[in-house]
Amino acid sequence: MLRLAARRLLGLVPTLFVIVTLSFFVIRLAPGGPFDDEQTLPPEIKANLEAAYGLDQPVATQYLRYLQSLSHGDFGPSFKFKDFSVTELIGQGLPLSLTLGLAAVLLALALGVPLGAFAALRQNGALDYSVMAFAVLGVALPGFVIGPLLALVFGLHLRWLPVAGWSPGEWRYLVLPALTLALPVIAYIARLTRGSLLEVLRSNFVRTARAKGLPERIVLWRHAIRPALLPVVSYLGPASAFVMTGSLVVETVFGLPGSGRYLVQGAINRDYTLVMGMIIVYGSLMLVLNLIADLLYGWLDPRVRYE
Amino acid sequence: MKESLLEIDHLSVRYPAPGGDIAAVNDFSLNLVAGECVGIVGESGAGKSQALLAAMGLLPRHARVAGSIRYGGAPFTRELRGRRVAMIFQDPMTSLTPHLRVGAQIAESLTHHLRLSGAAARARALELLRQVQVTDAERRLDQYPHELSGGMRQRVMIAIALACNPEVLIADEPTTALDVTVQAQILALLAGLKRERGMAVVIVTHDLGVVAGVADRVLVMYGGRLVESGAVADLLTTPRHPYSRALLRSMPRIDDPLDGPLHTIAGQPPSPARLPTGCAFHPRCERASDVCRSRFPALAAGRTDVACHHPVEDA
Numbered sequence: 368m369l370r371l372a373a374r375r376l377l378g379l380v381p382t383l384f385v386i387v388t389l390s391f392f393v394i395r396l397a398p399g400g401p402f403d404d405e406q407t408l409p410p411e412i413k414a415n416l417e418a419a420y421g422l423d424q425p426v427a428t429q430y431l432r433y434l435q436s437l438s439h440g441d442f443g444p445s446f447k448f449k450d451f452s453v454t455e456l457i458g459q460g461l462p463l464s465l466t467l468g469l470a471a472v473l474l475a476l477a478l479g480v481p482l483g484a485f486a487a488l489r490q491n492g493a494l495d496y497s498v499m500a501f502a503v504l505g506v507a508l509p510g511f512v513i514g515p516l517l518a519l520v521f522g523l524h525l526r527w528l529p530v531a532g533w534s535p536g537e538w539r540y541l542v543l544p545a546l547t548l549a550l551p552v553i554a555y556i557a558r559l560t561r562g563s564l565l566e567v568l569r570s571n572f573v574r575t576a577r578a579k580g581l582p583e584r585i586v587l588w589r590h591a592i593r594p595a596l597l598p599v600v601s602y603l604g605p606a607s608a609f610v611m612t613g614s615l616v617v618e619t620v621f622g623l624p625g626s627g628r629y630l631v632q633g634a635i636n637r638d639y640t641l642v643m644g645m646i647i648v649y650g651s652l653m654l655v656l657n658l659i660a661d662l663l664y665g666w667l668d669p670r671v672r673y674e
Numbered sequence: 675m676k677e678s679l680l681e682i683d684h685l686s687v688r689y690p691a692p693g694g695d696i697a698a699v700n701d702f703s704l705n706l707v708a709g710e711c712v713g714i715v716g717e718s719g720a721g722k723s724q725a726l727l728a729a730m731g732l733l734p735r736h737a738r739v740a741g742s743i744r745y746g747g748a749p750f751t752r753e754l755r756g757r758r759v760a761m762i763f764q765d766p767m768t769s770l771t772p773h774l775r776v777g778a779q780i781a782e783s784l785t786h787h788l789r790l791s792g793a794a795a796r797a798r799a800l801e802l803l804r805q806v807q808v809t810d811a812e813r814r815l816d817q818y819p820h821e822l823s824g825g826m827r828q829r830v831m832i833a834i835a836l837a838c839n840p841e842v843l844i845a846d847e848p849t850t851a852l853d854v855t856v857q858a859q860i861l862a863l864l865a866g867l868k869r870e871r872g873m874a875v876v877i878v879t880h881d882l883g884v885v886a887g888v889a890d891r892v893l894v895m896y897g898g899r900l901v902e903s904g905a906v907a908d909l910l911t912t913p914r915h916p917y918s919r920a921l922l923r924s925m926p927r928i929d930d931p932l933d934g935p936l937h938t939i940a941g942q943p944p945s946p947a948r949l950p951t952g953c954a955f956h957p958r959c960e961r962a963s964d965v966c967r968s969r970f971p972a973l974a975a976g977r978t979d980v981a982c983h984h985p986v987e988d989a
């Protein structure tokens with residue numbers, strides 16, 4: 368299993384290479400450059416700046432140079448946040464963003480799966496209908512609506528949690544942002560789990576398990592739950608992508624100093640190296656998460672186990 | 675008089691549906707005594723599986739079940755399943771849990787009902803696999819169902835069923851989904867196991883040859899009802915119900931001329947959502963009269979028990 372994981376991990380390198388190459392050229396296709404909007408710059412200083420960052424070279428040369436510095440683990444200097452390297456900038460915001468994203472995904476699993484399972488076990492009961500109603504609402508409402516709403520209720524009205532802001536190490540500041548991010552995912556996972564568990568509970572192998580006289584608890588946990596989770600695991604990749612993009616908005620709404628703002632500002636400023644750094648970090652993260660989902664899938668269903 | 679094991683009395687199974695209930699089973703009764711073998715025949719949709727699943731308590735929750743199901747004189751409970759009464763099904767390909775190893779799926783009945791330890795259950799599972807003639811039994815224990823052929827999987831299902839030495843085995847078309855050669859092997863295996871263990875067996879099959887070979891009694895079902903029941907020797911030679919007769923005639927026989935006519939039963943089996951009035955067989959019956967269309971014939975005792983206004987009389 369470990370060897371398999373290591374091999375699959377190595378297999379991600381070519382994919383990452385393609386991502387790096389594509390983004391590198393696509394970014395340069397966009398009109399404008401990092402020093403275009405600074406109207407105060409005299410042309411000769413701008414030319415000097417561009418020369419200093421190697422932007423006067425042909426794109427192919429820039430690309431090769433970039434790859435070379437990447438191979439040393441160096442994302443290069445930021446074009447806009449002078450005196451900062453991209454690594455430093457990402458290092459400032461990333462831990463918080465990752466914590467937020469991870470908390471949201473875990474929260475979504477921890478709440479979505481049991482909600483869906485209970486709904487399925489009480490099919491057509493009051494709980495089932497409430498969960499389904501929530502699932503429809505949760506999927507439909509965007510983060511910039513849910514976020515302020517939660518802040519209003521739990522922050523301003525009930526005063527249980529801080530409305531916004533951040534103080535290092537204080538998990539209370541993460542609760543509302545993580546919940547905001549997770550809510551649509553909880554809703555979707557609950558719906559997935561409910562549907563697939565209902566289907567599995569009607570399957571022939573569950574009938575066999577029941578024919579053995581096993582208590583319903585064992586039928587559910589030993590026989591039914593693993594196959595029922597397959598669609599949820601398949602959804603983990605897209606869910607992570609959703610959470611990552613969603614965190615850009617949520618970090619802004621709740622004033623969290625995560626790395627989202629660097630991606631937004633980097634893109635607006637045409638800060639090529641910063642954007643590339645963010646793409647590489649988030650791209651690798653997505654690839655690894657998808658790999659984990661794949662391995663998990665193989666564990667749940669031996670028929671698709673890779674050799 | 676032998677001891678009664680499974681007693682099914684006036685069983686009916688309905689499914690609520692918008693256009694009126696679907697009557698899958700109507701007034702089905704069966705008294706199974708120790709060691710006997712009962713065959714159940716009838717076209718697909720006749721309610722054979724529904725009746726047996728209802729007896730086992732394995733129907734979906736929205737099924738409306740009425741009637742009484744008793745075992746050894748007491749109401750049927752979950753703990754009897756797999757312990758006293760075991761059941762095997764038509765689809766071995768989908769009847770085993772995909773993510774659990776074969777050995778574990780056999781062993782769990784043993785640990786649950788007989789409180790065997792893990793090691794003892796595994797040893798017994800191996801022994802069971804050998805009894806059902808699974809090749810390479812030791813290796814199979816640790817394989818997953820998808821690594822086994824359909825015939826092997828049905829053998830595993832049989833091993834699971836036999837694990838706790840049940841007194842009753844219900845086999846619902848155990849060979850329908852298998853290749854012809856494998857069918858014969860599985861049937862021979864079942865017949866052998868029944869003989870050695872003296873289990874009572876209920877077998878559902880399309881194959882009257884199988885019934886003739888292994889069963890003591892036959893039940894014929896049509897439109898969710900029992901239409902005839904009797905000893906194999908009587909019912910398979912001179913059936914009294916026109917439907918049983920037609921069913922028998924539709925069986926190809928070894929001494930049929932190869933180019934002779936194939937007797938099929940004209941018309942379609944009835945839908946349980948819209949059963950014909952009176953005798954459900956009347957649209958297809960050559961003996962049907964007015965009374966058949968209006969009044970339902972009750973099951974009446976005789977040489978065979980038969981539900982028909984105009985049974986075929988002994989010639």
Ligand SMILES: Nc1ncnc2c1ncn2[C@@H]1O[C@H](COP(=O)(O)OP(=O)(O)O)[C@@H](O)[C@H]1O
Pocket residue numbers: 689696697698716717718719720721722723724725734945946
């Ligand atoms: N869950 C269900 N809902 C509605 N009708 C059902 C359901 N399950 C079975 N039936 C009906 O019950 C009838 C009898 O089915 P079954 O017992 O499986 O027939 P067979 O004799 O071929 O085993 C079928 O016509 C089927 O349409």
Ligand code: SF4
Pocket residue numbers: 915916917953954955956957959960961962963966971981982983984985
């Ligand atoms: S009751 Fe009438 S219709 Fe039904 S089988 Fe007998 S003769 Fe035919």
Ligand SMILES: [Mg+2]
Pocket residue numbers: 722723724846847
């Ligand atoms: Mg059937």
